[in-house]
Amino acid sequence: MFKRAAAISVHLVRPRWGRKAGASLTRCLHQTLAMAKQLQARRLNGIDHNPWVEFVRLSKEYDVVNLGQGFPDFSPPDFAVQAFQQATSGDFMLNQYTMAFGYPPLTKILASFFGKLLGQELDPLKNVLVTVGAYGALFTAFQALVDEGDEVIIIEPAFDCYEPMTLMAGGRPVFVSLRPSPAPKGQLEYSNDWQLDPTELASKFTPRTKALVLNTPNNPLGKVFSKMELELVADLCQQHDVLCISDEVYQWLVYDGHQHISIASLPGMWERTLTIGSAGKSFSATGWKVGWVMGPDNIMKHLRTVHQNSVFHCPTQAQAAVAQCFEREQQNFGQPSSYFLQLPKAMQLNRDHMIRSLQSVGLKPLVPQGSYFLIADISDFKTKMPNLPGAEDEPYDRRFAKWMIKNKGLVAIPVSIFFSQPHQKDFDHYIRFCFVKDEATLQAMDERLRKWKRELQP
Structure with a gap:
């Protein structure tokens, strides 16, 4: 119908304006029809507002x-700044590509450092992936593991990227809220006063649940999940055969003697957990955009597939600087100089x-x-x-x-x-x-x- 209308329009104007005018009108109509097509992919619907x-x-x-x-x-600590300066002005080969899944000295030190904390013998090639910040690790995980119609449980308040990343992967976010317990009048409230209702949390698990997203310490609340709370989450994940995506970028920023516990360190959880970290948060250098994700090889291989077909490779010099920072921290771990x-x-x-x-x-x-x-x-x-x-x-x-x-x-x-x-x-x-x-x-x-x-x- 549109083609016929265009042809009639051109036929009508040609005697008056000549061929040039007719051709111009034809182009205009063609462009109007072409632009009527939806440009953006459906997976972007509803997530454009930020x-x-x-x-x-x-x-x-x-x-x-x-x-x-x-x-x-x-400023980041002096040793971090010096490590970055050395990476940019030292070995000229650091200006070139490195291994796609991580600069070898960095994956090696991450495997050694976090292997002790998680109680696992980590293989730098199979259990560690370096990403463009923790944001990149999260996106890679959702793209690799969440399929059309899969449900993802998100504990809120939650960092605001979890929901759109779930939607972009075709999944359906399912929310469960931490709820505050009022403090006595005149006293300050604490972030650990916000708790999950175990019954409500359990009700969110269905046969379609693919993953649960955990963020501890939590942004924006500042809550550090206790071992008992983590055990509740772990039991439900194991009972329903659900993956856990654990965002732990603030793991070193805990106060008042509280202890950060990685859920992957609990019995039965390493096999189903991705643990995500950030050099930017660890060393006060958020612009470096170096993150990582660790987990069992049978899960990590799917993240590697996404990584190699998207960013493929993260900047070598920033990875080299982070490797030096972790080598220093490993030597000083637990000491006042750490x-x-x-x-x-x-x-x-x-x-x-x-x-x-x-x-x-x-x-x-x-x-x-x-x-x-x-x-x-x-x-x-x-x-x-x-x-x-x-x-x-x-x-x-x-x-x-x-x-x-x-x-x-x-x-x-x-x-x-x-x-x-x-x-x-x-x-x-x-x-x-x-x-x-x-x-x-x-x-x-x-x-x-x-x-x-x-x-x-x-």
Whole structure:
């Protein structure tokens, strides 16, 4: 029908405008018809909106102290900087390709270092894959293991990439929420007050469940899962023959004597677990984008297939620098000179500083056990100023975060974005702050909060 219409149109205009006009109209109609086709793949439907874009844009438009995004604004340790400088200026062959699945010195030290922690004899060629950051490890895992119609259990609040990665692989995300237990009046709440309901968690497992995503220490909550909680997850995974994708990028950032436990170290779990880590989080160098995933060869071989047919290879020089960093840490592990002891000790002081400061204006921080982050309860503000500008259906924490950027010069991230759509309204009274910041940034935060406090006084 469209071809016939185009032909008639050309026939009608040709006597008046000549062949040139007719040809132009034909091209126009052809382009219109061609552009009517859907350009994007169906797997992108519904995942194009990213709330981070809006908050990053706002933080650039206003004079703010950025406590929203999770990156250190201080230098990596000297030994890490020196390792990177050596990698870029030393052996010229580090400018070339290395092994597709990881620079051999790096896969070797990762196998040695984490093998002891996991209680496994790791083969660098079979049990370790180096990826473009932990993000790359997650994407590779979902693409390799999740099929059309598979269900993936996601414990929320959850890092916001788990859901779209599940959807892009053709899977169906199934959500189960950690729920808070109120603290006694006048006392601070803690991230470990947020617990899974064992019955609810068990109800999420079905014959279609392929994997469960675990994040400990958790972003945004800062919760470190206890051994008892991990055993609950492990028992259900084994009972239902489900894989566990364990995102452990903050494993060295634990506070107050809490202990990070890898679920792969529990009996019966190595065989069904992928353990994901990040050099960026480990050595305060998030821009290096070096991550890894470890697991049994019968699972890892499928990740290698995705890797070799996508990125194929990660930058050699960054891998060489990370290898040197881990070699140093292995020599100093458990000693005061270990960065994996020094960093959490320093960041616990930052955390405590931020908690005290936020309380001064009526925010109610929850004390995190781990990670870069803490969340603060804004319920009192929701009661006092419920009608902040924003769309009618926009969760309150998003409107509050925008108001705080524009009026108080402080950037935080609304916690509702870490929840699935049906649960966002239930958790729209929290905002997330990053305390892994330089002392000067914390001082700038204090200055903004002192001004805010003065404005609160009658």
